[in-house]
Amino acid sequence: MNKGNAMKYSDCTHWIFVCLVLTVCAARGLAEPADQVNQQEGNKEEKIQQKAREEYAGLWRIETIASKGDVTETDKRIVVNNKEDGTWTLFIDDEEFSSGTNSFSPLCDPKEIDIAITGGEGVGKVLQGIYEIEESIQRLCFRGGSGSRPDSFESFYGDESVVVTFVRE
DSSP states (O other), rough: OOOHHHHHHHHHHHHHHHHHHHHHHHHHHHHEEEEEEEHHHHHHHHHHHHHHHHHHEEEEEEEEEETTEEEEEOOOOOEEOOOOOEEEEEEEETTTEEEEEEEETTTTSSEEEEEEEEETTTTEEEEEEEEETTTTEEEEEETTTOOOOOSSOOTTTTEEEEEEEEEEE
């Protein structure tokens, strides 16, 4: 092999090495942004959930309950204490009745909520509902039993929908 060929192989080997390094770097660079995008989407979803929990948090007194087309005012003091971590406790006349967790889908129209009962009366049930909050008034609608998520804040005779109106205390 003469000196000229050795130089060609050396240059060729160098360029192959550079191409391999660039290919590996490019492949790695393309994989990292996808992970970053997934992480950013996860962070975005968590921020949306946290904002919904903060809006929903507080002490809410039940003002009216509509079921099967009838609207009634409660004869007992029923209050729900919603916390910013998504947990809640229901009190009837200042005694704990049940507790659980909420998860939200605030970007849906209407906004959606899943209410999991983890303690007290109704333990093990998950109610799929919708909600809206306007200043100090909150409306929640869900179907009793194993019903599907309602799509409006209405309760009719023969329907399992329950519409609850709360006032922030």
